[in-house]
Amino acid sequence: MATLTQPQSAEQLAAVCKTIRRHIINMVGAAKSGHPGGSLSAVELLVSLYFGGQLKHDPKNPEWKDRDRFILSKGHACPVLYAVMAEAGYCPVDKLNTLRQLGSIYQGHPDRRFLPSLEASTGSLGQGLSVALGMGFAARLDKSPSRAYVVLGDGEIQEGQIWEAAMFGAYHKLDNVCAIVDYNKIQLDGWVKDIMGLEPLGDKWRAFGWHVVEFDGHDLAKVDAAFNEARNTKGKPTCLLAHTVKGKGVSFMENNPKWHGVAPNADEIAAALKELA
Amino acid sequence: MTQTKFELKMGGATRAAFGKALVELGRENSNVVVCDADLSKSTNTAGFAKEFPERFFSCGIAEANMVAIGAGLASAGKVAFVSSFSCFVLNKGFEQLRVTAAYPQVPIKVVGTHSGISIGEDGPSQMSIEDIALACSLPGFAVIDPADEVSMKSLVKSAAALPGSVFIRAGRANAPVIYGAEHTFEIGKAIGLTAGNDLTIIAHGLLVAEALRTSMALGAEGVGVRVIDMHTIKPLDEAAIAKAARETGAILVAEEHLVDGGLGVRVAQSVTKSHPCLMDYVGIQNTYAESGSPEAVLDKYGLVARDVTAAARRLLARKRG
Structure with a gap:
């Protein structure tokens, strides 16, 4: 499943998405804790990056200076990142089920001390966009083609630092940075609209000076097109508002706030895997 | 030096x-x-x-x-x-x-x-x-x-x-200015500025100069004060602290910081592991300061040589028993 030079076909990408979803269910199930809902909603976004040719990276050379950077700012969704990185060849697939165990490289939130190919340690919300902008600035100074991608949670962007970073990115015209909001409409306590509504969200990012693309975050062709549009947008950074479904792919988890941070039991694992067969 | x-x-x-x-x-x-x-x-x-x-x-x-x-x-x-x-x-x-x-x-x-x-x-x-x-x-x-x-x-x-x-x-x-232009500094290595075996004053930042003033004032009375510039608060030069504790038996820490959580606490922690000795602390006491000229504020909140000298005298009295 090489990535750098061989973008996968649509059918292959859809199959990878299913594999990733099965890993997520198995990992969180084995750990008996974790965050399945927000991991499942971001699958197509990460698969398009890592397997669809969007992210310029080389698992055999994770230190490659001109690689694109990826930061999962909503660090609690690390099961999707670990599964994608493992399938891409950064780390072992057969250890995914050690998620959250003492000494595991798959820590409860991304921890680059344990998994050095991670670009950032995250988990405290609101900080990944700033780090990505710093990386984007370094790339500009180095005249490197490297781009920085950062996936944000919708609840996460209630953090004030996100908007400090949004101002910074637009003011400095960091068009090599792409923020992706996994807009699944649910946060821990319930629906985003009932806790601290974000709408009109596209207008907010536009008002901050970002190019905005809104699309169905589960439609791989649209995800691919959005990343292309981001790359081709010059003079300003791009924010992709990916409309997604929390728990996507497992019927009983979809659009149910319960599955933000609860692990499936044995019966639920079996039922989920059947749907993802 | x-x-x-x-x-x-x-x-x-x-x-x-x-x-x-x-x-x-x-x-x-x-x-x-x-x-x-x-x-x-x-x-x-x-x-x-x-x-x-x-x-x-x-x-x-x-x-x-x-x-x-x-x-x-x-x-x-x-x-x-x-x-x-x-x-x-x-x-x-x-x-x-x-x-x-x-x-x-x-x-x-x-x-x-x-x-x-x-x-x-x-x-x-x-x-x-x-x-x-x-x-x-x-x-x-x-x-x-x-x-x-x-x-x-x-x-x-x-x-x-x-x-x-x-x-x-x-x-x-x-x-x-304390140092000549040629002086060298190493992160984590304290600098002994004066010699003396009656009392040690360990300070950082602005209070180093105040400690030197105290050393000169007490020196005129025949009291030997060892002043240490602890420019690196972490990692701490524990060898210099242990030596001072052993050789002078009394350490006063002076700093422009809350006494809570400052260098004083770190020095005390260090001597309890090496050579427990008498200690006292000059710093900001459980309060916020106020507006005023720097000199007036430092004076009011007890961070000038007068305060360091008074604390040093109290510590020397305790040492003599």
Whole structure:
């Protein structure tokens, strides 16, 4: 499943998405804790990056200076990142089920001390966009083609630092940075609209000076097109508002706030895997 | 360099020395970058910004974002300095220092200026009296408070070369010059300024000069005071502390910081492991200060030589029993 030079076909990408979803269910199930809902909603976004040719990276050379950077700012969704990185060849697939165990490289939130190919340690919300902008600035100074991608949670962007970073990115015209909001409409306590509504969200990012693309975050062709549009947008950074479904792919988890941070039991694992067969 | 007489001629502020060191670093190393939060004229990063505009990042009044931007630059291989007033970068950026720098072991160079209460007129909202405590609580960080412009310039350069993260504390007010231009400094290595076996005064920053004044005053009475400039508060020079405890039996710590969580606490912790001895502390006592000239504020809150000398006399009396 090489990535750098061989973008996968649509059918292959859809199959990878299913594999990733099965890993997520198995990992969180084995750990008996974790965050399945927000991991499942971001699958197509990460698969398009890592397997669809969007992210310029080389698992055999994770230190490659001109690689694109990826930061999962909503660090609690690390099961999707670990599964994608493992399938891409950064780390072992057969250890995914050690998620959250003492000494595991798959820590409860991304921890680059344990998994050095991670670009950032995250988990405290609101900080990944700033780090990505710093990386984007370094790339500009180095005249490197490297781009920085950062996936944000919708609840996460209630953090004030996100908007400090949004101002910074637009003011400095960091068009090599792409923020992706996994807009699944649910946060821990319930629906985003009932806790601290974000709408009109596209207008907010536009008002901050970002190019905005809104699309169905589960439609791989649209995800691919959005990343292309981001790359081709010059003079300003791009924010992709990916409309997604929390728990996507497992019927009983979809659009149910319960599955933000609860692990499936044995019966639920079996039922989920059947749907993802 | 132990000696008995110090002229303590007034020099520049340590923040100005920081600014000069940054410009020199910028010339020596094209990898050095600087972030500032709308205070570059005050922090003195403006000189760097003028000479290297492409390597200077104006972050606006948004310290949390600035710290994480710095961490991103450092992650990508830059020697990243982030600077603001000490109280703003440490308090508003603390969570970011913790999560984007300390915990992932990303080396960032944080310089907080206008520290302590000697900022004076601007008052407590701009004063930083807890920055040492906060910075020392970040695993892996070195914490440095140079006493004068000579040591500041040298230690900023050492900090840039250090593989890890650093917090450097700088002052707004002019500071007396203690060191000759040729003096060398090493992060983590305390400097014994005077010899003496009756009492040790360990100080950092502005209080080093006050400790020297006390040493000279008591020396005239035949009391031997050993003054140690503990410019690096973390990692602590525990060998120098143990030696002072053994040889003088009494240690007074003087600092422009809350007594809670400052150098005094760290020295006390150290001597309990090596050679417990009599101790006392000169610092800010469980309060915030107020507006006034730097001299008046330092005087009112007990941070001048008079206070150090009085505390030293009390400690000497305890020692004599």
